Amino acid sequence: MRTELRVRATQALGRDRVRANIRRAMDGLILKRRAAFPDVEELERLRDQGEAIRDHALANLPELLEALEGRCAANGIQVHWARDAAEANAIILTIIQGHGGKAVIKGKSMVSEEIGLNDCLSAHGIEPIETDLGELIIQLAQEHPSHIVAPAVHKDRREIAALFSRHYPDEPYTEEIERLTALARRVMRERFKGTRIGLSGVNFAVAETGTLCLVENEGNGRLSTTAPDVHIAITGIEKVIARLEHLAPLLTLLTRSATGQPITTYVNMISGPRKPDERDGPREVHLVLLDNGRSGIHADPQLRATLRCIRCAACMNHCPVYVRIGGHGYGTVYPGPIGSILEPQLQGLERQGELAQASTLCGACSAVCPVRIPIPQLLNRLRFEHAEAQRGKGTGIRIEGFIWRAWATAHAHPALYRRVTWIIRRMRGLVGLSIRPWNRTRTAPRIAPRSLHALVREEGLAND
Amino acid sequence: MTDARRRILQGLRVHAAAKGRAPAIPVRRFEWSQEEAVDRLEQMMQAVRTEVHRVDDAWPQRLAEELTRASARRLYYGAKGPLTGELTAGWPDSAPELVAWEGSIETTRDRLFDEADASFTSARAGIAETGSLVLWPTPAEPRLLSLVPPIHCVLLERRQIVSTLHALMVEERWAAQMPTNALLISGPSKSADIEQTLAYGVHGPERLILLIR
Numbered sequence: 001m002r003t004e005l006r007v008r009a010t011q012a013l014g015r016d017r018v019r020a021n022i023r024r025a026m027d028g029l030i031l032k033r034r035a036a037f038p039d040v041e042e043l044e045r046l047r048d049q050g051e052a053i054r055d056h057a058l059a060n061l062p063e064l065l066e067a068l069e070g071r072c073a074a075n076g077i078q079v080h081w082a083r084d085a086a087e088a089n090a091i092i093l094t095i096i097q098g099h100g101g102k103a104v105i106k107g108k109s110m111v112s113e114e115i116g117l118n119d120c121l122s123a124h125g126i127e128p129i130e131t132d133l134g135e136l137i138i139q140l141a142q143e144h145p146s147h148i149v150a151p152a153v154h155k156d157r158r159e160i161a162a163l164f165s166r167h168y169p170d171e172p173y174t175e176e177i178e179r180l181t182a183l184a185r186r187v188m189r190e191r192f193k194g195t196r197i198g199l200s201g202v203n204f205a206v207a208e209t210g211t212l213c214l215v216e217n218e219g220n221g222r223l224s225t226t227a228p229d230v231h232i233a234i235t236g237i238e239k240v241i242a243r244l245e246h247l248a249p250l251l252t253l254l255t256r257s258a259t260g261q262p263i264t265t266y267v268n269m270i271s272g273p274r275k276p277d278e279r280d281g282p283r284e285v286h287l288v289l290l291d292n293g294r295s296g297i298h299a300d301p302q303l304r305a306t307l308r309c310i311r312c313a314a315c316m317n318h319c320p321v322y323v324r325i326g327g328h329g330y331g332t333v334y335p336g337p338i339g340s341i342l343e344p345q346l347q348g349l350e351r352q353g354e355l356a357q358a359s360t361l362c363g364a365c366s367a368v369c370p371v372r373i374p375i376p377q378l379l380n381r382l383r384f385e386h387a388e389a390q391r392g393k394g395t396g397i398r399i400e401g402f403i404w405r406a407w408a409t410a411h412a413h414p415a416l417y418r419r420v421t422w423i424i425r426r427m428r429g430l431v432g433l434s435i436r437p438w439n440r441t442r443t444a445p446r447i448a449p450r451s452l453h454a455l456v457r458e459e460g461l462a463n464d
Numbered sequence: 465m466t467d468a469r470r471r472i473l474q475g476l477r478v479h480a481a482a483k484g485r486a487p488a489i490p491v492r493r494f495e496w497s498q499e500e501a502v503d504r505l506e507q508m509m510q511a512v513r514t515e516v517h518r519v520d521d522a523w524p525q526r527l528a529e530e531l532t533r534a535s536a537r538r539l540y541y542g543a544k545g546p547l548t549g550e551l552t553a554g555w556p557d558s559a560p561e562l563v564a565w566e567g568s569i570e571t572t573r574d575r576l577f578d579e580a581d582a583s584f585t586s587a588r589a590g591i592a593e594t595g596s597l598v599l600w601p602t603p604a605e606p607r608l609l610s611l612v613p614p615i616h617c618v619l620l621e622r623r624q625i626v627s628t629l630h631a632l633m634v635e636e637r638w639a640a641q642m643p644t645n646a647l648l649i650s651g652p653s654k655s656a657d658i659e660q661t662l663a664y665g666v667h668g669p670e671r672l673i674l675l676i677r
Contacts, residue, residue, distance in 0.1 A: 021659075024660070028660050049487070052487040053489070056484060059483055062473045065472075081468040081469040081472055082468060083468045133655045133657040137657065137658075150656070150657060153660070160658055177659060177661045177663050180658055180663075181655055181665070185665065208639055210642075217656075217666075218653050218666040218668065220667040222607075222611050222647075223668070226607045226608060227608065227612075237476075243639065244639040245489060245630065245639070246486070246487075247633075248629050248633065262508065262593070263595075263648065263650050265512070265651050265653055265654055265668070266648070266650075266653075266668070268645070271644055271646070273644070279603055280608050281607055289472075291468075291472045291475070295472055296475070298475075
């Protein structure tokens, strides 16, 4: 089958330079995460807490959202609700136009990618300015993030140097990372100083206090939310947590799982706009709560676990599929294992159901997930639903269905099973020919002349 | 938009779930002596390139020396900050110029972005576990003071150092009194967005100088 996903994945596998960049980065992130959790027992305790906190938040989601809205309103934050991307974009556009804004400085936000905010703003003559270094690189290259934490992970310093010299011809050419970073600081400085509207995502929204918690290392998130007159924060409705205290274990889990840092350089907790006696900070703070398919996921008790996600990206860092095809191989906003369960649910199985196949079900993702999302189980569930939906549509699924039914019948009838395996053993010389794509890069597996059953019987092992 | 609100909340109530109380998370803390806590904070902050100095009451003199070495010309501070009296009284004549931030950001913005080489603030607490400074910006010490100038200097008292964020939040009852902005700062600004290689000094301060008294 030549589906879009397969075409994209095949292309991605052919990009050696990108693959090398991603492999190097993922190997580093895996080691950093491991070093950040030296005590396995403590890690498991933290994961218990993370799972319990997120589960509780989801079980009480409507109540917590109302509480969050109430607290935010009391603190002076204006809360908006958006059912889908179009509504969210419209809300944000109205706020910006209401202030006559011509540009917006943006802290990193995957939800803004999800709703296609930059395209919407540009179409209305408003310049979106990505300020996170990785996001800036992506914006200059006119690409989309290939990783939810490190958006430009697929690019190396030489590509970035070339990109910067094309866009900032007056700055001296350099391939040194320190100097490339310094260049980004120089070009962004005036934008931070002169732009009156800022936009950011949210890592956690605390219902109890009406607090928006943001983590970052560069300071661009703080600048985007502090220097302008207006701060617009956008988040999925699932990001709410009940209590301020819950931030403590979640922050520990998030930063260590993501980059192996005990904490990010900045943890920014915003609970309201500037008060009359304060000297700086935005005069208006807006919070946009986005559904965009999340309430549908919430309605299913098993699939709901998808919404526990705190967007640390540990699942993609550890994924054998992600490391080979990279984020762009998936063709969705959220790549990797979390994307493979989230996107088919957000966009529908009809459009993205095949993504559930983009996994070996090795389980590395769920083994590292800080909130214990059972990703392989959810992938299986989505595969099943996708196959059911495809049944009778005359696609390639039919022969697959036949093979599995035959397999199931053979395994349910011992006499048949013995006969079938006897025949396969007789024909073992032919097997190497029949699985050509597999053998192209591997030695053909050989079927043993004698079955495991027979060997075990000979060894005299009991049936237990 | 109230329609969106109603529809979203309605959608979330389709299946009533088992509710239950918010999970009680045991407060994480370490039984460190004050000396151990100070050492831990120093070591964690140095690991992310914070310049840590242990100081006595002559700290303004010490800070002035550091800033002179950095060729800083102007140090911004909050006019009514809790340490302002000490800072100005102990500031040597030959040192970088002291500039008090008094007005609103609207009248200070240009100077803060263009002229301030360094800033000075107090801190509310220090967290030993992660090597973090806790700042609650106030009218006396606004938010951008710790963010815009390239060098941020902080004085922290040894007794202000606690073991974990969780313990601090609970003991000080943060949930009942959150300020408009609460911050944890753990080092100068940094990025690893290019080849996962750490580079310091991105959009926030390039240097963080911590004085522990």
